Amino acid sequence: MATVGQACLILALGTCFYGIGASLYGARAGRRDFVESGRRSVYGLAVLATAAFAILEVAFLRSDFHYDVVATHSSTTTPTFYRAAAAWSSQEGSLLLWVWLLSLWSSLVLYLVRRRLRDVAPYATAVLLGFGAFFTGLLVFDATPFHTVATAPPEGTGLNPLLRHPSMMIHPPMLYSGYTLWAIPFAFAIGALVVRHVDADWIRATRRFALAAWFFLGIGILLGARWSYAELGWGGYWAWDPVENASLLPWLTGTAFLHSVMVQEKRGMLKVWNVSLILATGTLAVLGTFLVRSGILDSIHAFGASTLGVPFVSLIALMIAGGLYLVVTRRDVLRSEHRLDSLLSREAAFLANNLVLVGLAFVVFWGTFFPLISEAVTGTKAAVGPPWFDRYTVPLALILVLLSGIGPVIAWRRATWANARRMFLWPVVAAAVALVVLLAVGVNGSATAVAMFVCATFVVAVITQEFARGVSARRAMTSEGPGRALVSLVQRNRRRYGGYTVHVGMAVLFVGVAASTAFQHARDVRLNRGQTATVGGYQVTYKEATARPVFRGQRLERAELGAVLDVKKDGRHVATLRTNRGYYPSAAPFASGSLVQGIFEGEATSEVGMKAGLTRDLWTAIQPDPEYLAKVIDATAKKTAGRPPEQQTEAVGRLLAVYRQGAFPAQFRVISSPLVTWIWLGGLIVFAGGLIALWPAPDAARRRVSAGYAARVARELGRA
Amino acid sequence: MPRAWPANSAVPDVLAALLVIALLGLVVWLVSAPLRAGATAAEDADAARREDLEAAKEAKYREIRDAELDFRTGKLSEADWRALDRDLRAEAMELLRRLDALG
Numbered sequence: 126m127a128t129v130g131q132a133c134l135i136l137a138l139g140t141c142f143y144g145i146g147a148s149l150y151g152a153r154a155g156r157r158d159f160v161e162s163g164r165r166s167v168y169g170l171a172v173l174a175t176a177a178f179a180i181l182e183v184a185f186l187r188s189d190f191h192y193d194v195v196a197t198h199s200s201t202t203t204p205t206f207y208r209a210a211a212a213w214s215s216q217e218g219s220l221l222l223w224v225w226l227l228s229l230w231s232s233l234v235l236y237l238v239r240r241r242l243r244d245v246a247p248y249a250t251a252v253l254l255g256f257g258a259f260f261t262g263l264l265v266f267d268a269t270p271f272h273t274v275a276t277a278p279p280e281g282t283g284l285n286p287l288l289r290h291p292s293m294m295i296h297p298p299m300l301y302s303g304y305t306l307w308a309i310p311f312a313f314a315i316g317a318l319v320v321r322h323v324d325a326d327w328i329r330a331t332r333r334f335a336l337a338a339w340f341f342l343g344i345g346i347l348l349g350a351r352w353s354y355a356e357l358g359w360g361g362y363w364a365w366d367p368v369e370n371a372s373l374l375p376w377l378t379g380t381a382f383l384h385s386v387m388v389q390e391k392r393g394m395l396k397v398w399n400v401s402l403i404l405a406t407g408t409l410a411v412l413g414t415f416l417v418r419s420g421i422l423d424s425i426h427a428f429g430a431s432t433l434g435v436p437f438v439s440l441i442a443l444m445i446a447g448g449l450y451l452v453v454t455r456r457d458v459l460r461s462e463h464r465l466d467s468l469l470s471r472e473a474a475f476l477a478n479n480l481v482l483v484g485l486a487f488v489v490f491w492g493t494f495f496p497l498i499s500e501a502v503t504g505t506k507a508a509v510g511p512p513w514f515d516r517y518t519v520p521l522a523l524i525l526v527l528l529s530g531i532g533p534v535i536a537w538r539r540a541t542w543a544n545a546r547r548m549f550l551w552p553v554v555a556a557a558v559a560l561v562v563l564l565a566v567g568v569n570g571s572a573t574a575v576a577m578f579v580c581a582t583f584v585v586a587v588i589t590q591e592f593a594r595g596v597s598a599r600r601a602m603t604s605e606g607p608g609r610a611l612v613s614l615v616q617r618n619r620r621r622y623g624g625y626t627v628h629v630g631m632a633v634l635f636v637g638v639a640a641s642t643a644f645q646h647a648r649d650v651r652l653n654r655g656q657t658a659t660v661g662g663y664q665v666t667y668k669e670a671t672a673r674p675v676f677r678g679q680r681l682e683r684a685e686l687g688a689v690l691d692v693k694k695d696g697r698h699v700a701t702l703r704t705n706r707g708y709y710p711s712a713a714p715f716a717s718g719s720l721v722q723g724i725f726e727g728e729a730t731s732e733v734g735m736k737a738g739l740t741r742d743l744w745t746a747i748q749p750d751p752e753y754l755a756k757v758i759d760a761t762a763k764k765t766a767g768r769p770p771e772q773q774t775e776a777v778g779r780l781l782a783v784y785r786q787g788a789f790p791a792q793f794r795v796i797s798s799p800l801v802t803w804i805w806l807g808g809l810i811v812f813a814g815g816l817i818a819l820w821p822a823p824d825a826a827r828r829r830v831s832a833g834y835a836a837r838v839a840r841e842l843g844r845a
Numbered sequence: 846m847p848r849a850w851p852a853n854s855a856v857p858d859v860l861a862a863l864l865v866i867a868l869l870g871l872v873v874w875l876v877s878a879p880l881r882a883g884a885t886a887a888e889d890a891d892a893a894r895r896e897d898l899e900a901a902k903e904a905k906y907r908e909i910r911d912a913e914l915d916f917r918t919g920k921l922s923e924a925d926w927r928a929l930d931r932d933l934r935a936e937a938m939e940l941l942r943r944l945d946a947l948g
Binding site for chain 1: 858864868875877892893904906908921925937
């Protein structure tokens with residue numbers, strides 16, 4: 126089937142080139158048949174990419190080690206659940222995933238607009254197929270996932286143990302869905318610029334895709350943060366790592382775009398800004414894909430270096446140069462239809478929000494690429510760390526949260542002081558009360574954290590007031606009960622109330638970030654069994670050593686060395702934490718002659734012990750003392766070297782028993798961190814809001830009525 | 846560069862070739878359908894115009910609803926809302942006229 130897979134890729138590449146040519150010729154010559162044929166090329170690409178991806182998935186699920194990519198990224202001991210995900214842990218598989226997702230989203234958008242935007246759509250089709258051709262070309266000429274060998278190795282290397290986490294099953298497809306979905310508004314923006322049709326039509330046609338891109342990318346980022354917290358063993362959820370940052374960049378500029386397009390739709394303003402934002406977002410999405418695969422920046426998330434630097438840099442350069450050329454040459458039609466009437470208006474608030482978001486993106490970009498910039502300028506690769514990022518992002522985040530409370534309720538065009546007072550009086554009172562309460566209960570250790578709590582209270586109060594006023598207005602018009610009125614209100618104004626819900630979620634999320642950053646207690650302690658350490662007022666006792674082999678079928682998947690910790694506060698039992706370090710055998714565990722050595726020379730991961738709560742997380746990870754461990758491993762390895770595999774497996778069992786019963790010291794990282802759960806809860810609220818905004822509104826406008834136009838407008842509005 | 850056309854013992858070569866030909870045929874059939882039908886079969890320009898106008902009408906209706914909600918939740922004064930609503934409804938009626946003109 127590898128031959129069929131490779132043929133699918135070659136056919137896909139040919140289909141892309143044909144589709145680009147047909148779309149451009151059709152648009153230039155006014156030949157609808159060619160434009161249609163070009164659009165159908167995207168469907169053809171989807172069919173071929175789906176077939177190729179399915180063939181690769183089957184190879185992974187069957188552990189067909191004839192495929193190089195399967196042999197190097199999976200094994201028979203890799204659980205089935207993770208074997209399916211192993212496809213996109215490889216460079217080849219992840220590029221194929223990119224093409225596949227792009228082809229699906231592109232097919233969907235082009236089907237939905239098949240009778241709309243007849244001038245813009247052919248150029249958008251050509252751009253989308255251009256992306257398809259680029260990634261398919263990489264797969265065909267540089268990184269084919271269908272390279273096979275005549276004789277399959279008996280066992281594969283296995284999936285990187287760090288990736289054996291449920292969120293890793295979903296994280297890459299979410300990120301790539303986000304990246305590929307951003308290609309849709311990007312392509313339509315290019316099309317709109319080419320034909321100078323730059324009003325809000327292309328924005329309306331692709332808004333749902335932009336929102337979906339923001340939604341999926343956000344989920345991907347949050348899942349990555351969760352994975353980092355639960356799997357990487359350092360205790361944090363965000364490290365300002367280049368790959369994390371690379372996914373954050375298009376999310377920030379995309380968020381700015383989603384806000385600023387509202388100004389263009391309402392007022393015909395910010396056209397240059399909007400096309401620039403979406404061109405930047407599309408480019409950053411490709412940059413994000415490049416960073417995660419290239420290894421040009423040191424990252425805990427970069428899985429392998431590649432040779433794709435030149436083609437990716439060329440594509441990014443082309444996107445930037447082409448975008449700039451189009452914006453500059455179309456500046457006459459991109460002129461704003463109105464001017465900013467007042468600084469006290471929603472347009473001004475959205476503009477400020479955009480400046481902050483773009484400012485954040487710039488800071489993140491500069492910090493991420495500083496190692497490359499410094500190397501180019503000074504010859505030395507120097508990196509900036511979290512304190513550098515925090516210095517700039519914390520104040521910007523504070524302003525952003527504050528603006529997320531002001532923007533939704535301030536009037537378009539010009540707000541009066543009376544209007545502002547009516548909107549902000551109670552939220553300001555609520556924020557002031559929050560400040561007093563926080564200071565009264567002694568939460569004063571960090572001015573920025575307190576400021577964030579106060580700003581978040583303001584936002585929640587604003588949005589709560591908005592919901593209350595909306596329900597009240599709805600009830601006045603319809604006499605519905607409060608519950609029914611709330612549901613109707615949201616149903617009829619999904620975009621608005623979905624957006625409000627997102628703002629509440631972001632406020633909750635930022636409270637979690639501020640609290641867990643400012644008031645965290647963390648200690649690295651070395652404990653013998655029975656010893657106790659105190660961390661943030663908690664007494665943590667190393668109660669018991671644990672050790673066990675984990676088998677997958679007949680094969681040893683990993684050996685776990687761990688500990689049970691008892692946590693008390695003021696003498697009262699609070700939690701029992703179980704943590705372990707899992708050691709995965711290398712691909713050839715008997716290469717050194719000893720299975721014991723083979724296991725401990727392979728990959729290792731941490732299974733963290735955690736008691737998560739609404740107010741505080743207690744978190745720990747173990748690192749068995751390497752000095753003591755090495756002695757036992759060496760002794761066992763010497764005794765068992767060259768013995769049959771069954772005896773060596775038994776020796777591993779004996780070693781683990783020795784560890785369980787012995788008095789080995791271990792290194793523990795123990796963290797007491799407040800409100801971390803609020804980050805995940807805030808994320809859930811954000812995505813609930815995103816779903817509300819994404820959900821299609823009931824289609825009420827397609828009914829034909831013969832009444833007078835004014836009555837018809839009123840009637841159709843009443844039904845909608 | 847990796848070997849692009851490797852052997853695979855799992856599926857006979859003939860079957861693989863047939864599958865590739867079938868896929869190629871499917872894609873050619875799919876992509877060439879509009880060309881085989883000729884330019885006249887491409888969809889009616891009026892239908893496309895109608896879709897664009899319907900989308901514009903939907904957007905206008907949303908603007909009208911938004912303006913009303915802004916007024917009812919205190920973000921617009923009554924005078925501003927009435928003026929805005931009158932303009933938006935006039936634009937909506939114009940869109941309806943253009944839609945009806947398409948037949």
